[in-house]
Amino acid sequence: MAEVRHRHDVVVVGAGLSGLVAATRLRQAGVDVAVVEADSEVGGRTRSRTLAGRTVDVGGELVGRDYTRLRGLVAALGLRLEPAAPPMPHLRLDRRARPPLRPSAASGLMAAAARLHHLCSLLPPQAPWQAPLADRLDALSLQDWLARAPVDQRTARLLGAAAWAFTTAPPHGLSLLAFLQWLKPAGGLSALWRETPWRIRGGAQQVARRLAARLGDRVLCGAPVQAVEQNGAEVAVYTSDGAVRRARRAVVCTPLATTGSITFTPQLPAAQRLLDQVHSPAVTKLLAASADVPRRGVLAAGDAVMPLAMADTHHAVGFAYGTDTALPTPRLRDHLMAVLGLDGGALAPEAIALAWHEEPHIGGGYPAFAPGQLTRHGPALRAGHDRVHFAGADRSTWPGTMEGAVRDGERVAAEIRTRLGA
Ligand SMILES: Cc1cc2nc3c(=O)[nH]c(=O)nc-3n(C[C@H](O)[C@H](O)[C@H](O)COP(=O)(O)OP(=O)(O)OC[C@H]3O[C@@H](n4cnc5c(N)ncnc54)[C@H](O)[C@@H]3O)c2cc1C
Known part of the structure; x- marks a missing residue:
């Protein structure tokens, strides 16, 4: 040509x-x-699709409280935000961990969150790798840090699962410095727990x-x-x-x-x-239309196949990582239903799954x-x-x-x- x-x-x-x-x-x-x-x-x-007559996001969706530049842009473009998934107090460690764990009641968790927050405060926001402690923090995996932190096993598992869910990397494969870099702009773990996330109306x-x-x-x-x-x-x-x-x-x-x-x-x-x-680890985001999910939303972390799952009254969302991303959509949907503790049939059969690592120009979730x-x-x-x-x-x-x-x-x-x- x-x-x-x-x-x-x-x-x-x-x-x-x-x-x-x-x-x-x-x-x-x-x-x-x-x-x-x-x-x-x-x-x-960011990619929006229609599921059971509603617009859903198969990629980036949640807008945090401190997303000031995105929020400004959303407003300038005449778009609006609406509440998305529920806040963290409904967090569950996994199916076996009932009743739901209330982070505010877990003193070990709070102490670990405070320690992480302190470490975040030592990092220069533009270049965390320039912090005096950077080499030491980067030499450790998050798993190494959790093993040494003064927290019980359950708390360590919860923290590891939550970090895995949000960063797409298992705690042993993620540098502590990289986790802190991700956590710092979010305002630390306690800010994340307190936060009610938002989404952009219409996708x-x-x-x-x-x-x-x-x-x-x-x-x-x-x-x-x-x-x-x-x-x-x-x-x-x-x-x-x-x-x-x-x-x-x-x-x-x-x-x-x-x-x-x-x-x-x-x-x-x-x-x-x-x-x-x-x-950039493999990640599949699955969305399933819900016929009857609980009125109160649920956010769950810790299941092997679906480390992060959420539901509101319209649809349920789950993330699969690593080799689990290869599971067929109906299997992922079943896992999503199980981790959310929904009875059979609560999720309508209609579901969308997008494997971001298979997108030729994207190649994964994020580094x-x-x-x-x-x-x-x-x-x-x-x-x-x-x-x-x-x-x-x-x-x-x-x-x-x-x-x-x-x-x-x-x-x-x-x-x-x-x-x-x-
Ligand atoms: C499953 C998932 C869930 C997420 N959830 C959230 C969330 O809830 N909240 C949040 O804030 N963020 C979330 N994110 C992250 C957020 O979506 C991304 O960080 C952000 O959208 C990335 O924007 P970008 O412009 O940097 O890159 P991209 O959006 O990846 O844009 C890069 C563009 O470059 C194009 N491209 C690649 N190669 C070429 C080439 N050779 N020639 C021309 N074009 C090319 C690609 O097609 C693409 O359009 C999520 C991401 C994923 C994958």
């Missing part, structure tokens, strides 16, 4: 939240920007859809970027349809798990190439830094390479969240504006 030539100030690779926020901020500053997206739709790891993908609609024909879907080449004067971005877009700068807003599939010329520095070593990896790879996360910049939730100070995607999109837009003098 003949080469089609386009010229812009900036080409953004990836139309997830981070790429679209970066493009929007640049556009607002009068920069000529184009966005190229591999998938047939925008939104990346989280609407944020990306509305941003893309405002950018109009500057956003091109179905165009996987294969190569990014730069010389001293410009960057050329090659897509699989044979087109090339030339620009003064490019920003790559793809997941860490799939960025390595793009060929960079000249080669990226070793520190950036080595980010490939950070694993889970193993012991030793965050101190080694952290400094490369947001480093650019001459005219090529990198951004995304996976590289942000709020990893694994939509807030991180928005913040990092804003960060990289400001960085590029400075370089362009825009």
